[in-house]
Amino acid sequence: MQLVLTEEQELLAKTASDFVREHSPLARVRALRDRRDEVGFSRALWKQMAELGWVGIRLPEAYGGAGMGMADLAVVLEQLGRRLAPEPFLSTVLLGSEALRLAGSEAQQRAWLPGVAAGERLLTLAWQEARSRFDPCRIETWAEPDGSEFVLTGEKIQVPDAPVADAIVVAARTGGSARDETGITLFLVPRDAAGVSITRQTRIDHRNAGLVRLDGVRVGADAVLGDPGDGGRLLQRVVDHATAGLCAEMLGAMSQVFDDTLEYLKTRLQFGVPIGSFQGLKHRAARLFMELELARSATMAAVRAVDEEAPDLARLVSLAKARCSDAFVLAANEAVQMFGGVGMTDEYDVGFYMKRARVAEMCFGDAAWHRERWARLGGY
Amino acid sequence: MPDLERFRADLRDWLDSHAPKALMGAPGNELEGVWGGRKATWSDPDRKHWLELCAERGFTAPEWPRAYGGGGLSRDEARVLRQELAQRKLPPPLIGFGLTMIGPVLLQFGTEEQKQEHLPKVCRGEIRWCQGYSEPGAGSDLAGLQCRAVLDGDHYVINGQKIWTSYADQSDWMFCLVRTDPSAKKQAGITFLLFDMETPGVSVKPIPLISGSSPFCETFLTDVRVPTRNVVGQVNGGWTVAKALLAHERTMIADAFGGGAGIGKGRGIAGWAHDYVEFEPDGRLGDASLRHRIAQTEMDTRAFVLTTQRARDAAKAGHGPGAASSLFKIYGTELNQRRMELLVAIAGPQALGWEGAGFDERELDLTRQWLRSRGNTIEGGTSEIQLNIIAKHVLGLPD
């Protein structure tokens, strides 16, 4: 595993960074929030991102994708993360199409992936429930077999982009009891299936998310992804891959808020000197820099572990998520403190980073959760 | 077979037929490693044999040119050598400041004559070096050093005092910073030079440490005559050389302490914990707060090792140093301290032994290593000074 960007990746990073500068300043995110935009992102920009090849970057060429790796996608996500671009990468690329890519039948893939790669169809994955907290296998939504069909009942919370998704991959129980990894099955449910109702939720970061109620939703055997009852491992794998990608996004955001803070330290004058000349702040900035460097190393290792299907993938993902969760929250908190009073205002951008940090931290488990998982994987 | 694999295969053959089996598992740390030098005592003949064997092949300084006693290995070959030694649990044949500090600096700044004279002796472990930087009045503010050197014909005459000179009493030569121009701005009047510790006028006095050992000394220099050909770099240009050496020193300290070296390494911290705390029948550690501290320390270690790997990969790709050596110095040493604190916490009252009955050797060793680790964030430039360096040179924050 080489922890360095290839020349192609450097180029990709440059393209993405230019794109963000031109099309996605933070003001865009602010405007979407202020007008309570129902979609929560720009469909036109999403189309452009698809044309640049980013949406289908990991999908097979046969389905209009670019057949590249998570390490490549991570480069794009990091740049988009810098200015908190809210386009549906997490839902559609990291979760929905990843589940299809890993376990979809040829028919399922053919039906959905070309539309995804073209930027025309959106997908998502519904795993979390009111009582799951961070455990992806803590699932109480039930899928009752009925002949060759299944009947789904339950409620999923904070499903990313559910209100605009064309289909939802739903994790439900066909056996076992809440918390078991066994007995889980993934189903591909079209949004307009009878019994599906979706309510938009508003969270602190204002990204699109929704409650998904499944009220006796009837699906055929052809909706099952992978093997019935064996979805727990698949779900964990999809979540691990998505977590690595999310870390890349978080890395971009924490790097940007840190850069903005440094800029402020160099320009804000008090006592007749830049505040960045005070050692009390210098040392904190230097320590934050170290945390960011370690978060970067862990994230680069995690995304490469996805591409190499490394045996210690799960541990590397937990390492990256624990570090990124802590480092992003710290970077945001330190930013607000070092900006002083203006850091608390809605007018300044740092608050957006603080809110995004919290949401990203909670997504797929916070640092403590991943430390516990690290210990469990290490057998103690 | 690709060259690197052929190298590995040959190396394996050589190690299997030559390396002393008795040394497998022997420690190579600061306390127990082989430092060499004129005053070396050889309690274990295998260690001496191992040093000679390796020196003959240049394996004490694998990446230095063969002409100076090194192995002439590429970076990748040197990595293979480390891996093969680690796999057989063989200690490094030789450690010390010759290999990690003055050697690299002579390769960069030394004259041909200086390289020919000093490097082969370092490689063979014949000469042990010490570092004469700090003075009673010049610690963090190293450039404020006062030790004077006055030109007298083709010699410098040195008068002054050094302090905290690690292993001065056991060393043969010193690399030393002296003031040659008191009227210049403080960094501009310093010269870097080398002398034999047996030169008349050099005397040393060991200072006992809190860990009970006394690895460092006060060094007194009275009318010490040093030939001008022993100046490294330019006269009054010693600060540049001094800083380059400090970068090597930091990397060395970070490498030595950051990668999970020392106690609990082989079995991991959780392995160490098995001897002291209850585990559930299913193998889990019942004490959740301890479990989290262990996980945190292991994860910090992994992230740190990945960061050193990233810096190496970036350097190989020609990207310059990704993150400063200061980062590695701070993080590696603090990590080692956290690890020591944790091992002490796990052992509980058994970590309190100083000597004698009721404590086993590992426990007594832990006490000393924990105490010694507190110096890691002071030696080689304190953490606070490293933070200043990052703030200024990496982040560009104003003075």
Ligand SMILES: Cc1cc2nc3c(=O)[nH]c(=O)nc-3n(C[C@H](O)[C@H](O)[C@H](O)COP(=O)(O)OP(=O)(O)OC[C@H]3O[C@@H](n4cnc5c(N)ncnc54)[C@H](O)[C@@H]3O)c2cc1C
């Ligand atoms: C185990 C060990 C081995 C050593 N070996 C050697 C050796 O072989 N050769 C050698 O030459 N030296 C050696 N040293 C000395 C070491 O380099 C110095 O101790 C170190 O540079 C600090 O200097 P000082 O002890 O004078 O502390 P001081 O400089 O007096 O510092 C005291 C405290 O003030 C802080 N401080 C000082 N300046 C600043 C500032 N600008 N901003 C913020 N905080 C500041 C320091 O961080 C520290 O916490 C060794 C030290 C130790 C502990």
